[in-house]
Amino acid sequence: MKRFICILSVVAAGTCAAESQVLPFRSYSIENGLSEAVVNDMLQDSDGYIWIATGYGLNRFDGIKFENYYQEDGLAGNKIQSLHEDTRGRIWVGTESGISIIEDDSISTVPGMEPLESTTVLEVFEDENGDYWFATDGDGIWHQEESGNLIQYTTVHGLAGNRVRDIIEDKEGTLWFGTRDGLTSLSGGNFRSYRTRHGLPDDKIRDLETDPTGGFWIATRGGLSHFRQGEFTNYTEADGLVNNRIRSISPDAKGGLWLGTEEGASYYNGDSFRNYTIDHGLSNNIIYSTLYDREENIWFGTFGGGINLFLGEQYRNFTIEEGLPNNVITSITQEPGGAYWITTYGGGIVRYTDSGFEIFNQRDGLVDNKAYTSMVDSNGRLFVGTRWGISIYDGEKFHNFDETELPYRKIRSIVERSRGGEYWMATYGEGVLRFREGEFTLYKEEDGLANNTVLSVIEDRNGQLWFATYGGVSRYSNGEFTNYSIRDGLPNNGVLDILEDRAGRLWFATFEGIARYNQDGSFEAITPRDGLPDEVCYFIIEDDKGIKWIGTNKGVVKFDYEQYQSGSGEISGAFTLITQDQGIVANEMNAGAGYTDSSGDLWFGSVGGLTRYTPGTDEPKRVPPRVHIEDVQVSGESVGKKHTVQIESDDQNVVINFIGISFTAPDQVRYEYRLRGSGEGWQQTNQRFAHYSALLPGEYTFQVRAQSSDGIWSTQAASLDFTVQAPFWMRWWFILLVAAAIGGVIYFIYHYYKVRKMVEMERMRVRIASDLHDDVGSSLTEIALQTDFLQTTDLQDEIKKSLSQIGEQSRKIVSSLDDIVWSIDARNDTLGDLTDRMQDYVNSVLPGKEISYRFEALDMDKKLTVPMKENIYLIFKEAINNIAKHAEATKVEIELRNKNGSIDMYVHDNGSGINAEARKSGHGLRNMKMRARRIDANLEFENENGFTVYLSGKQ
Secondary structure (H helix, E strand, O other), X not given: OOOOOOOEEEXXXXXXXXXXXXXXXXXXXXXXXXXXXEEEEEEEOOOOXXXXXXXXXXXXXXXXOEEXXXXXXXXXXXXXXXXXXXXXXXXXXXXXXXXXXXXXOEEEEOOOOHHHOOOOEEEEEEOOOOOEEEEEEOOOEEEEOOOOOEEXXXXXXXXXXXXXXXXXXXXXXXXXXXXXXXXXXXXXXXXXXXXXXXXXOOOOEEEEEEOOOOOEEEEEOOEXXXXXXXXXXXXXXXXXXXXXXXXXXXXXXXXXXXXXXXXXXXXXXXXXXXXXXXXXXXXXXXXXXXXXXXXXXXXEEEEOOOEEEEOOOOEEEEOHHHOOOOOOEEEEEEOOOOOEEEEEEOOOEEEEEOOEEEEEOHHHOOOOOEEEEEEEOOOOOEXXXXXXXXXXXXXXXXXXXXXXXXXXXXXXXXXXXOOOOEEEEEEEOOOEEEEEOOEEEEEOHHHOOOOOEEEEEEEOOOOOEEEXXXXXXXXXXXXXXXXXXXXXXXXXXXXXXXXXXXXXXEEEXXXXXXXXEOOOOOEEEEOHHHOOOOXXXXXXXXXXXXXXXXXXXXXXXXXXXXXXXXXXXXXXXXXXXXXXXXXXXXXOEEEEEEEEOOOOOEEEXXXXXXXXXXXXXXXXXXXXXXXXXXXXXXXXXXXXXXXXXXXXXXXXXXXXXXXXXXXXXXXXXXXXXXXXXXXXXXXXXXXXXXXXXXXXXXXXXXXEEEEOOOOOEOOOOEEEEEEEOXXXXXXXXXXXXXXXXXXXXXXXXXXHHHHHHHHHHHHHHHHHHHHHHHHHHHHHHHHHHHHHHHHOOOOOHHHHHHHHHHHHHHHHHHHHHHHHHHHHOHHXXXXXXXXXXXXXXXXXXXXXXXXXXXXXXXXXXXXXXXXXXXXHXXXXXXXXXHHXXXXXXXXXXXXXXXXXXXEEEEEEEOOOOOOHHHHXXXXXXXXXXXXXXXXXXXXXXXXXXXXXXXXXXXX
C-alpha cells in the first residue's frame, strides 16, 4: 500500500544523507478495489462516504472497501468526470455521456437532460436559488431552472470559452465560470470575462474555490491566482509552488490551500509553499483532484496512481531505503551533542545527525553486528551491548569485551549508576553484570535474582536498581534483591521494559500488559481487559505531557493514565492505537526500542524500521464516525438495507453488516450494538457485523453506534427494524382457521345431536299423536257410542240426560283431542299442513251458515314450530267461530303468508249487524290475545267495514 522513495547521496565512507524525506502516505489503487487508477474527481457526501470518479467507473469508499458502479448499473457513461452532492443529498455524476443521479441507492438519468446525453459534463453546481448549472467540455454552460427548462450559454452569449471546467458562486450571488479561455462572471444576466491581459497568469483554468475573505482562488496552467475586489494576485514556481500546472484546490480548516499539480502537491499556508512529490511518498506526481475531508485528512487523486491519503508530517520514518543498514531496530539513545545512536540487529550501529547516517559495524571494530542496546555514559563514551559482548566507543575506536574476556553474551540493557564509575548490564540467560574498575561481577538466581533472563535495567531516583526479568521484577538495594511477581499484582512474570516517569512512578511492560508500581509494594495491572489494545508490551516511554507510549505487536499505544484513572468518558478512550495506517513504519515493535529525546520527540524501533514522532502536531480528531447499516443477510441471502425487514420463521440465521466511517484509522473503529426486544444489553466488538440465530418470533430493533480510534462515539446510532414471523401454526390466520375448524366440528357434533334429537322428538310426537288418536280417541268415541246405546234403553230421564251430557262431552273432547293430535304430529309442521287444516275447519263451519270465503296462502313449504302452528291455528279457529256465531257476515277473506321470516294471518268478515264492542269484550278475543303473546306475535283488531283480525309473528 505504501511506497517510500529516497534519493541518497554519499557524504563520506559509511555515511549517507537523505536529500528527500519520505513521509507517510496511505495509497489505494486497483489492487485495493478501485475500479481504475486515474482519478478525476473526489467527493465526501453527507453520510461520510467518499466517492471517487475514475476514467472507468464510479467508486464509493467507506475506508475498508470500494463499491464499484458502471454503465450497466445505470450510469450514463463509464468515464466519470465530476461529482456533486445537492442540498437534497442526491449525488450528481457527470460523465462523458451526460449526467446520472444517485438517490436512495438507485442510479437513474435526470429528466429533461436529453441535450446533454452526448456531452462530457465536467462540473455540476447548485446555486443559492436551487437551480442547477452544468459545465461541459465544448458546449458551454447549461442552466436548468426550477421549472425544469434547460438553457444553454456559449461564447455567443458572452462566455469566455465553451470548454468550462468549474463553477462557483460568490457571496454576492455572482456566478463564476472557469474555462479553457479565461474567467467569466454572470450577474444580473450579464457576462463579463477576464483573461491574461486582465491579470490572470494563464487563460486555461482548471479549478475555482471560494475564499472566506470574499474573494476566490483560481487554479490555472500558469500558477495559482487569488481574485479579490477586481484584482488578481498570482503565485508561481518562483514563489515556491511545486509546479504551475494546477489542477485542483482544496482549502483546509486552518485557512491554507492544498494544491494538486502535474508535478506533485503543494500546501500554501498564506506565507509559503510546502511541496510533496513521489520522493516524499506520493504514488504519482500528476494529481488530478484533491479532497479535504471532515476528519481534516487530505486526499490526492492521481493520474495512474490511484488515491493517496496524506498522514501528516508528525511521523518520519527511516528504513534501509533511507540509509539504515538494517530494518530491525533494537534501541535508540542520544548523546549530549544531539546526535542519535541507533542499534540494529544485523547491521551494526548508526549515528544519525541532520547530515545523515554514519554506519559502524564489525569492519569498523564493533564486536558484533547484532546489537541490542546502547548507552552514552557521563564521559561521553558509547557502550554497545551485542550478541557476543560489549563494545565501548570513545569517539575514535572501539574497545571490546568479547567472549574471550566476557563469557556472558547477549547484553540487552546497560545503565550507569548515578555515583559514576559503576555500570550494570542485563544479559539474556546469564543474569546481571556489575562492571566496576574494569572488573565484572555476576549476579544470578542463586544470588536472589528473580530470573537469569534480564531484558532491562534502570536506576531510580532513590539509587535503587530495578531489573525486568522473565521471572518478574527484581529490586536491588543495599546489597539485597527483592522480587515481585504475579502474586504481587504483575499481569505476567515476563517483564520486558521499565520506565520511571516524571513523578517518580515505576511502570513495567510485560507479555500481558503493563503495570504501575505503588509505594506499598503492590502493582496496578492494566491489560486488554481494561482497554489496552494488545497484551504483548515491548517498551513503555513517556512524553513531555506525561502521556505513556507503549510498543506492542499491533503498533504503538498512546495511553492517558489520568483519563483512564478518572474514568471520564469511555475507558477505551484513554487508549489510542497508532499503526502503519496512521504513519508509523511497522506495527511490530521491539523490546526496549522506545526512546524520548531531549527535544520531546518520540522514537519507535520496530522490525520494519525506525519512526520519529513529534507529539502535539496531531491533536485528536474530535469528529464522530458516521455509522451505517450496509446490508442484511437472511440465511445467506442479502435482503438489502431496508428500514424494515420481514424474516420467516424458518430463516433464523440473520447477519447484519454495518460500518462506522472513519478514514483516519478505519481498522480501529469499535462498535457497540444491541437488539432491542431480545433482552440483551449493549455488546462491544471490533467486527463489522452482528450475527443472530434462533430468534424467537416477535418485533426487534437493531441499533449500532461506532467509536473512532480517538475515542469519539457517533452522535446517532443506526437502526433497523425487523420482524421474525411466527411459525404458521402460531399465526393469527392459522389459529383462526383451527378455531373455525374446531368450532365447525363442535357445531357439526351439536347439529348432529340436535338433528338426531329433533328426529327422535318428531318420532316421539308422531308416536304420541298416534297413541292419542288410536287409544284415547277411540276410547272416547266408544264412550260416546255407549251413551247413545244406553239412551235407547228403558232408563229414567235423569240418567238419560246424564248419559247425553257424557256423550256430548266425549265428542267435544274427541274434537279437541283431534286438534291436539294434529298439532303434535310432526308430519303436519309446514305452512301447507296448517293451511289444509284451516281450510278443513272453514269448510266444516262456514258453509252451514251460508257464508262464502276466499282463502289465499303462500310459501306452502315453510316449516313451523309446534307453538307457532298450534297457536295460529287456535287463533284462527276462534276468529272463524266468532264470525259464525256473531258476525252475521256473508263473506270472509282469509290470507296466510310468509314474508321475510314473518308469518302473517289476515281474517276479515263483512258483518254489519253485530255489536262490535260486545265482541271485543268477549272471552274469545282475550284467548286470542293470550295465544298471540305465547308466540311473541302482534295481534290487532279492526271494527270498521266488518271485523278484521291481523296477526304477525316472527318464526
